[in-house]
Amino acid sequence: MSDNLGFALEGAWKVLFAGLVLGAGLPLLFALGIRSLAWGAGGEAEVHESGVTGPKAQPIGTVLAFVLFAIVVLGIALGITFVVASGFGKALSFEHIYPTIVPKH
């Protein structure tokens, strides 16, 4: 019982950490992307006083938004690669910082 509890707690921290980075971090980037997109679109996309026209459109915001969305898509692609790789007996390794597919040990 106590052995199991130790292993479980040890694992729980890792899952919590990875989960916060991927499960809350990627949505945060996505939200920033939405925000930039709205900034880029200007006008009715942003909350503004009624009666006046909305803020001016900022094209740089649109560019920034798509950069952020691209990062999120890469994150999801990494997730799918992981599912597929582990299905075929491979694992993702982060030892070179960028992910590589290696045989599962």
Next chain:
Amino acid sequence: MTESTVILALVVITALGFDFTNGFHDTANAMATSIATNALRPKVAVALSGLLNLIGAFLSVEVALTVTNAVVKIQNSDGTPKETLTAGGGEALLIIVLAGLVGGIIWNLLTWLLGLPSSSSHALFGGLIGASIAGLGWAGVNWNGNGTKLDGVVGKVILPALMSPVIAGVIAAAGTWLIYKVVTGVAQRFTDNGFRWGQIGSASLVSLAHGTNDAQKTMGVITLALIASGDWTDTKNIPFWVKVSCALAIALGTYLGGWRIIRTLGKGLVEIAPPQGMAAESASAAVILASSHLGFALSTTHVATGSILGSGVGKPGAQVRWRVAGRMVSAWLITLPAAAIVGAVMWYIGDLIGGLGGAIVIFLLLLAAAGYMYLRSRREPVGHHNVNDEWDGVPAEEQVPVTAGGTK
């Protein structure tokens, strides 16, 4: 055809039946939030989830033959069945597996009838534990593992069940809180449209992961039965027809959609807005993938429920129906023992009658229970047409067409 071949056929059919209930019980985990926020129309959501489960099931080529080892001692560590159980065509093992599967299915159907998202893996493990206790005694259960890694009923079932919803909830709450901080000042119509896309993406990832994780369990159980009866010998591979039939069973089940459970998860716990839905599904996907990467067993249901609760806690001013959450948690707590009791009773009945007759009686009892619960569900049908109705009280004028128009 010998007696044990017929029992084997019953085990395979029952296992596929379990896989099917596993599918429709868990549609909600991936799709409840997308359906609740209208990111996807209900029919489209279950079709997408079913398709991704099918693909996911084929991606899981890893051998899951030792799945029962986590909780019961009916297999050796290399996946072959214990020799003491395989005498006479493997009947002893087949009856334990059959009784266990029946326990799992009956509990899955009952919780579906009540609209409670309980864990299908707990139901399966519970049934197997009960049948093993009945058939082999208390020593037939792997309670604690051997102390070298996370294992046994405690390590693979109880501890993950306690921890995973909390972890998923914390992540979803953090994600929701951050998202709402970031998008203040952006018009709601604009954010909702954007986050619906995020929701669809993250929910798809959960569906795919579900197919790879859960279909494997049934594949492992069927292959174990085939080895026990001597119809398969390779412990490194799973027969192709087993993989195909399990993948189809879980995908069809998912496509059928457990609308009652979708309704509870999507509308009952929290009124979900698209940003919350995306935070919840991302948290679920991240926890499921991180855990399986690290080799931890967990239940998708527990993770998804924890995430949805977390998204309610994280949104300022959101209402969480804690009474609904309380009902769910109590269902989780009794899932394992309840399925175990059904599994054990089934084993005793099968053993009392003995042999093929026993197996057939268990199977007929399953059919009777399933038929009864299906008929009960028809009294208050929940389907794609009314899955998103307001949780607190359906307006009277809406109740009339539901009963008058039939249920087709």
